[in-house]
Amino acid sequence: MSRYEIFGALGSPYSMKVRAALRAKRLVHTWTGMTADDRQSVMPNVRAPVIPVIRQPDGSWVNDSTPFLLSLEGEGRDLLPPDPVARFACLLLEDMADEWFMKAMFHYRWAYDLDAEWCANWLIYDTLPNTSRLGVEEAAATIRDRQIGRMALVGCTPQTAPLIEASWKRICKVLEAMATGPTRFLFGDRISLADLGFYGQLKVMSVDPTPMTWLRADTPYLYRWIDHADDASGIEGNWSDSISPVVHDLLAIAGETYLPFLKANLDALNSGSDRFSLEIERGRYKQGVFKYQARCLQTLGDVWKDLDVVARDKLAEWIGPNASILSTNV
Structure with missing residues (x-):
């Protein structure tokens, strides 16, 4: 069956955007919440290591949500008004x-202690689904520190x-x-x-x-x-x-x-x-x-x-x- 395959994450806004767009367009697709194991086989197919990654029916791979969705205008229901x-x-x-x-x-995800702990644990739980609670929380501490360290670069500071x-x-x-x-x-x-x-x-x-x-x-x-x-x-x-x-x-x-x-x-x-x-x-x-x-x-x-x-x-x-x-x- 010809279909789009979305590899993304429930905590990724662009993954959610693409999944909802393909639903709205009524295009046949599958959704995979990408685990750490999936990343090993999926991410080498794209230049920038960002999600979602989409395998198209012709076998090609893309991962920039806006150009991808614009390329689908005319397929399924359009997402752009005609005027x-x-x-x-x-x-x-x-x-x-x-x-x-x-x-x-x-900002909200990483500036507040409650959110940073919650979100990091949630993201790692999805990435490492067969890991113990201790393993999830130890790995979450690493991603939490990394993301907090990037805040100033993207303009999120006190x-x-x-x-x-x-x-x-x-x-x-x-x-x-x-x-x-x-x-x-x-x-x-x-x-x-x-x-x-x-x-x-x-x-x-x-x-x-x-x-x-x-x-x-x-x-x-x-x-x-x-x-x-x-x-x-x-x-x-x-x-x-x-x-x-x-x-x-x-x-x-x-x-x-x-x-x-x-x-x-x-x-x-x-x-x-x-x-x-x-x-x-x-x-x-x-x-x-x-x-x-x-x-x-x-x-x-x-x-x-x-x-x-x-x-x-x-x-x-x-x-x-x-x-x-x-x-x-x-």
């Missing part, structure tokens, strides 16, 4: 979910913590309005790639102790929406004819926060710096540079320049003055 304005908005919001919204996932938490809560409250609004998802009554980007991060945060507690108390219907997005294979519906106020609000956040973040990273790369900082979300944000995030801006810019003037003007109105960043020559 060019809505399509660009969807791509931008999915990118923001993957590259900015995820900062909160990483100094940036208030900013990251405030930005995440701001976005979640906008998404709560979607969850209690007239449509089930961001672009109508069918799930989009942007929904899935936010879903992947929220799915793992919905069981991590600190963010779970806040979500259940402050955005209870978004918390429940996560389960709706987890398997949308049976949810029928159409794309909306117009852009919703919720999407307007999210695009404004992208303009205020995410696009300046991408531009600061690009400027630092172009100047030869290994770190960058900028003022966003009423605070000073700092992190190491990432070439991948420069490619994100380039990809968005390529789609932006292909839009007609009317579409760009509509989007720029919602994004705000920083829409000009999308014309940056990477």
Whole structure:
């Protein structure tokens, strides 16, 4: 049988995103929670050692969730709305979910002692399913120390913590309005790639102790929406004819926060710096540079320049003055 084989982890937001996407698209697939033994045979098939790893029906292997899912447009149910304005908005919001919204996932998971112990034990339990409790907890201490050691590189520090938490809560409250609004998802009554980007991060945060507690108390219907997005294979519906106020609000956040973040990273790369900082979300944000995030801006810019003037003007109105960043020559 022709099928996609997903090798991922229940604690990985991008694994959850891909699994939910293939469910929504109604494509035949299998799911394997990758163990340490599986890694030995699976990871050599891809260049970057990140998950999920997907073996495609033709035998090839991929592990970058966004390009993989975009390559499947036209196969199964589409995840991008057909209208060019809505399509660009969807791509931008999915990118923001993957590259900015995820900062909160990483921060909450490793900044709080309770979460760090819980999550490390959980991740290792999945990786070493036949190991004793003592063995799991000893191995978990190693991954916990390693991940905590990476926090500053990805911008998660005690100094940036208030900013990251405030930005995440701001976005979640906008998404709560979607969850209690007239449509089930961001672009109508069918799930989009942007929904899935936010879903992947929220799915793992919905069981991590600190963010779970806040979500259940402050955005209870978004918390429940996560389960709706987890398997949308049976949810029928159409794309909306117009852009919703919720999407307007999210695009404004992208303009205020995410696009300046991408531009600061690009400027630092172009100047030869290994770190960058900028003022966003009423605070000073700092992190190491990432070439991948420069490619994100380039990809968005390529789609932006292909839009007609009317579409760009509509989007720029919602994004705000920083829409000009999308014309940056990477």
